[in-house]
Amino acid sequence: MKFWGWLPVGIITSVYFIALSGLLSEINSNELDLSLNHHYLIKIIKFSLIQAVLSTLLSVGLAIPVARALHRQQFTGKPFLLMICGLSLVLPVIVAILGIVSVHGNTGWISHLLALVKIKANYLYGLAGILIAHVFFNLPLASRIFLLGLNTIPASSWRLAGHLGMNSMQIFRFLEWPLLRTQLPQVAGLIFLLCFTSFAIVLVFGGGLKYSTLEVAIYQSIRFEFDIPRAVLLAFIQIAICASVFIMLTRRSSDFSLQNLSELTVVRIDGKAPKSRIFDTFILIIFMLWIILPIMAIAGGAFNLPAWSVVNSDGFIKAIKGSLLISLSSAAVASLIVTSLCYFYKFIGQNSSATGLLDLLVQLILIFPPFVLATGLFIILKGNMSITGPVIVIIVNVLAILPFMMRILLPAVLFTRRYDQLSVSLGIINLNRFSQIDWQIIRKSFALAVGVGMALSIGDFSVIALFGSQDFQTLPLYLYRLMGAYRMEEAGVIAVIICLLSLSAFFISQQIIGRNSA
Amino acid sequence: MLKLDSVKFNYETQDFEFDFDLAGGRCMAVMGESGSGKSTLLNLIAGFLTPRSGAIYYGNQRIDQLAPHQRPLTILFQEHNLFNHLNVYQNIGLGIRPSLKLNESEKQSIHDALNKVNLAGTENRLPESLSGGQRQRVAIARCLVRSRPILLLDEPFGGLNEELKSDIKVLLNQLKKELNLAMLWVTHDPDDVEGIVDEAMRLEHGKIITLINKCVGETLTAPATNLKDNPRNQPK
Structure with a gap:
């Protein structure tokens, strides 16, 4: 047990260690250019911070009225709206970008609409585009978390509020705000981190010196200038900022999960006032359009029949092969690692500082720029690019999906604790224990974890941007290239294929692994 | 016969010591405050804890070095x-x-x-x-x-109502006689074991402070009264 637990810990640690030693060797041989333009550096840090802060403020600020409206209004389309909300959370970033371009772009739906009244709309690129995309992803996320929080207010409080005749403002002040305030630091911190390290969105809508974040600058210094010292310097700045936000967050930990969305059992009286009704309806319509239009645009891509000819192209064949290779191998490797990690976690469960370190190791990838990690690995591994490239993409992918898979699998593994004494007393040990007891208990969560891991890998667009070539590419990279070439109809078809592939990976894994044996 | 021969154990600052024996076909009640060592005693016999010194025998066979599932006993837990x-x-x-x-x-x-x-x-x-x-x-x-010849029971009536309790007690009593079981029954409520118990012990701070041992064939009718003289033994 101990050995099997230490093995994945050793593997993960050595990946980081190898990457770091690779980076340091480059820095030693290549005098760090301290004359590195200060203006450049400060500009990038400033823009990274500004866009992240603005995205966070907008997402969180808008999520409060949206969550309130969702909580106090009952309407027929509500389950559908919540479902769409959940859909936007799992949409691959590059796919969502395509949807947003179709709606907000220079030739998008909104500019067509505005053209009718002779207004020329050209707002998507630069800071505005980045904010639109970040809010597209994070407004539903924040709304869902807040809604879950509001659902925990007990029915007795609502009865009391009605009894005392509190108005909407007073209810917000005395019931809702005290609860939302406890969630606020976590939610804001999470969204800040996601936006601060955001890559694809900034790459597409920003770019150039003016609208570049640290993550994109790291990518550009490696890809176009192969300036490793600069990339490392930028990476350390990013890690330092993320780590400090991360530490602030863990200090004020109040755990929330995105599951168990329960229905409100009491109807809130304040939702019935005409003023609230009008306000909530307005908010919810805007919110729904905000999310549903890009999703409709993506789905609409499927109906562009001539564009389906793209599936015959050489590029598509290579891309789908690459995507399958990356996602299947990443999910396979990650599921082995995550299972042994979870059992190791259960094994050392009594020691909270050890489990804390394990958490940190698994979550490190969330603040560690993947490009820097990949580059460090590349410096050491070198070799034939056609082999090294995919290997590094798989390694980074495995690390990237581990925290998500672990979150799903760990509770199930820890649940098996309750049978420890009984199993030992009956002599159900080793393989019998795993096949008769544990596997039966964890298989559903395991299947879900594998499905999520595969779906995430299929939609991933990060280090592949660095290692992709004519011969080695994945569907998201292919989509990005088609968009860059303004072949939007074909890009639309690829987006639909990515979504279908993610969905089927998700369902097939549940069918094969997770189905009930009984 | 189950025999604990000066079995010693310590956990943090608490020392535990157990020394008693229990014949087949007999039921021993184990009582005491929480933290007095009732669970520790069961865990030592079951093999979830290892004694610091002393020995546990079943008949002439020493069992304290066997793995939990190899010991001649079976356990009825409170839950799970x-x-x-x-x-x-x-x-x-x-x-x-x-x-x-x-x-x-x-x-x-x-x-x-x-x-x-x-x-x-x-x-x-x-x-x-x-x-x-x-x-x-x-x-x-x-x-x-x-x-298995030894049955360990750890508060087996948790969450059951009176009627169910007496049903199960009848069943256990029958088994005790038919299979000649040595039963060690941890409980906080003397009423739980009334009518089935032959012997009883009270633990305090890890030590046996009272041991009531009636002759074979004579059933201890009311351990409750025998053990209630200590006011702290009142069921909570």
Whole structure:
């Protein structure tokens, strides 16, 4: 047990260690250019911070009225709206970008609409585009978390509020705000981190010196200038900022999960006032359009029949092969690692500082720029690019999906604790224990974890941007290239294929692994 | 006969010491405040804890170095006696063979055991579809098929009402006599063991402070009165 637990810990640690030693060797041989333009550096840090802060403020600020409206209004389309909300959370970033371009772009739906009244709309690129995309992803996320929080207010409080005749403002002040305030630091911190390290969105809508974040600058210094010292310097700045936000967050930990969305059992009286009704309806319509239009645009891509000819192209064949290779191998490797990690976690469960370190190791990838990690690995591994490239993409992918898979699998593994004494007393040990007891208990969560891991890998667009070539590419990279070439109809078809592939990976894994044996 | 020979153990600052024996066909009640060492005693005998010194015997065989499942005993826990994802038949079968590969006579013994606890026909049901009392009876059926000479009970009546308690007690009493079981029964409520108990001990700070040992054949009718002289022993 101990050995099997230490093995994945050793593997993960050595990946980081190898990457770091690779980076340091480059820095030693290549005098760090301290004359590195200060203006450049400060500009990038400033823009990274500004866009992240603005995205966070907008997402969180808008999520409060949206969550309130969702909580106090009952309407027929509500389950559908919540479902769409959940859909936007799992949409691959590059796919969502395509949807947003179709709606907000220079030739998008909104500019067509505005053209009718002779207004020329050209707002998507630069800071505005980045904010639109970040809010597209994070407004539903924040709304869902807040809604879950509001659902925990007990029915007795609502009865009391009605009894005392509190108005909407007073209810917000005395019931809702005290609860939302406890969630606020976590939610804001999470969204800040996601936006601060955001890559694809900034790459597409920003770019150039003016609208570049640290993550994109790291990518550009490696890809176009192969300036490793600069990339490392930028990476350390990013890690330092993320780590400090991360530490602030863990200090004020109040755990929330995105599951168990329960229905409100009491109807809130304040939702019935005409003023609230009008306000909530307005908010919810805007919110729904905000999310549903890009999703409709993506789905609409499927109906562009001539564009389906793209599936015959050489590029598509290579891309789908690459995507399958990356996602299947990443999910396979990650599921082995995550299972042994979870059992190791259960094994050392009594020691909270050890489990804390394990958490940190698994979550490190969330603040560690993947490009820097990949580059460090590349410096050491070198070799034939056609082999090294995919290997590094798989390694980074495995690390990237581990925290998500672990979150799903760990509770199930820890649940098996309750049978420890009984199993030992009956002599159900080793393989019998795993096949008769544990596997039966964890298989559903395991299947879900594998499905999520595969779906995430299929939609991933990060280090592949660095290692992709004519011969080695994945569907998201292919989509990005088609968009860059303004072949939007074909890009639309690829987006639909990515979504279908993610969905089927998700369902097939549940069918094969997770189905009930009984 | 189960025999604990100056079994010593320590946990943090608390020292534990147990020295007693228990014959087959006899039931010993173990009482005491929480933290007095009741669970520690069971865990030492069951093999979940290892004594610092001393020895545990069953007859002439020393058992304290055996793995928990190799010891001549079976345990009825307060809860989580059954695996929720396995049906009644499988739950009992695991007590015979952890691989669940059973021969015909072993399969028959499962049905016999279920008959004995009045749960014939429930083979394919999952524990969640049974009542709390039925679940405990399934666990007792598993104790039956294991046919080990020592039965350890750890507050087996947690969450059961009076009527169910007496049903199960009748069953246990019957088994005690038929199988000549040595039963060690941890409980905080003397009423739980009334009518079945032959001997009783009271623990305080890890030591046996009272040991009531009636002659064989003479059943201890009211351990409650015998143990209640200590005011702290009142059921909570």
